Amino acid sequence: MKTAFLYAGQGSQTVGMGKDFYDNYGSFRSFIDSCDVANPDLHLKEKMFEGPMEELSKTQNTQACMAAFAAATTQLLYENGIRPDVTCGLSLGEYGALYAANVFSAEEYVRLTAFRGRVMAEAANGIACAMSAIIGTQAEVVERVCREYTGPGYVTATNYNCPGQYVICGDEEAVTNAEALLKENGARRVVRIAVSGPFHTKFMAPAGEQLREYFAKMAFAKPQIPLLLNVTGDYYNEADDLKEILVQQVQSAVRMEAQIRKMLETGVERFIEIGPGSVLGGFVKKTARAMGMQVDIYSIDTMEDFVEMLDEIAGENNE
Template sequence: MKRIACVFPGQGSQEVGMGKAMYEAYPAVKQLFDEADEALGYSLTRLMFEGPAEELTKTENAQPALLLNSIAIQRVLQQEGVAPAMTAGHSLGEYSALVSAGALDPMEAVQLVHVRGKLMEEAYPTGMGTMAAVLGLSQEEIEEVLRDFDGELAVDLANINCPGQIVISGTKEGVDKASDQLSEAGAKRVLPLNVSGPFHSRLMKSASDDFADHLSETKIYDAKVPVYANVTASPVTSAEEIEKLLVEQLYSPVRFQQILEAFVEEDVDAIVEVGQGKVLSGLVRKVKRRMKTFSVQDPESLQAFIDWYKEES
């Protein structure tokens, strides 16, 4: 049997219409979507299928929508006999990875990330914090520029995505000033991101404290397969360790490049992106150009992957 790693997308991949084709094609997907609507007390399904986009993009809606879409597709893969050797997710996607690994109950996870989204929105005044993608500089070069950014100019590394693509996060004033200095230091481009807050920075510490209370009330199980944590880029299976790292994840950088490098070292036959979009598949190719990738997000792409997975080696 082929050896695969599954990765799950995070916030930013949401799109109106997501999940609709899978919902109409597979009873297991419809069942999960219906259960999620009941658990949340509103029709997330309608919001995903019909929008409006600005409502779906709100953190408190985008997070459960992306998670629900990913875990529903993963449910179908599971029914087809697909068993990943390891999993990981990008930021929010880590929750999908944990559901896939049996560490979180699907409906508890949907409710949990809905709360997580609200806390992240409320953690810092709207418009006062932001993020930007820095292209063409190394982690060390960016850290050198950010060394003195503190207080009202606080800026941190947020996402280490792939060689030459790192996201910074912090106060609006700090990110604006850092962007200018990073351009002067040789960055090819510094692109402001359309986000509502300074995620994965020290400014999220208050949200993490509140979130820890909610997380302590959620049943977390030992993972059945290793989940590579955003905070450490290392495999974790212990329920206690998972809980600790999910709290830290809110204010720590996402070490996705290191996770992908670890997967390559584990000699997997393919890395499979489960959920909306192809962002993570693109990052895989930046880390290891020849790595086989699949993006499974609708019945056609799912069947193409299943055909490959089940063919004789």
């Protein structure tokens, strides 16, 4: 069965994430311990397991913690004979997908995401922003309202998650005004999302420039498995400049729905979300339903989720 690994984005973090894996799987424990030794200034284990949530949710902390969890969980999947045929991730999660595709090492992955989180936090400093999920409308409506908005401030579409669910972000006043306009244009509901910065907007351009400088010192390997990209919503091809795409990714919209559709169209039947959380699994479910398709979706948040998934896959393989 063609399998995709999906890597969760920032916002899915929870205090205690990975603690049950750490206590029960030696390889997971060794990986997290080695991350702490290699990056003593990050205090990853302490933030992951003890928090507090306020500290864990600071962008400069969240990204490296999420990366450590994702890389250690990926290693457990490999140890149990489960490997992806294709991979992608949402925002920060795209770096997990690049790691799964062997573009860079686990050590580089954690260090790079720590840097990315720091420069994104710096770029967001002092900006009064807001983010809102727009439910029950079409992408074209969201784009048109943002494009035609002429009031104070700036607002843009930042996430195309799944059919009927899109996200806008920008200056707080502009987002508030755009929410009202979208309701007038038929949106069923708008939901404010807690966010620490105007991510995937033009305000992240300074972070993009710092990432470009960081990437200049790195060697990216060619992806070893098919990989989908946030910026294009399509599969990576050899003409793509991954480094430049990642520079643009931090300041451009994430086209998750398009990526999911591409995977479904190319025969992916099993999706394994490497969390914590189950947000991406929900996006897959809604997109597959809209396409009239049924797929297997597993979200690895806890050790219980992981064991249950292994049992179900083993059962499928024995049929």
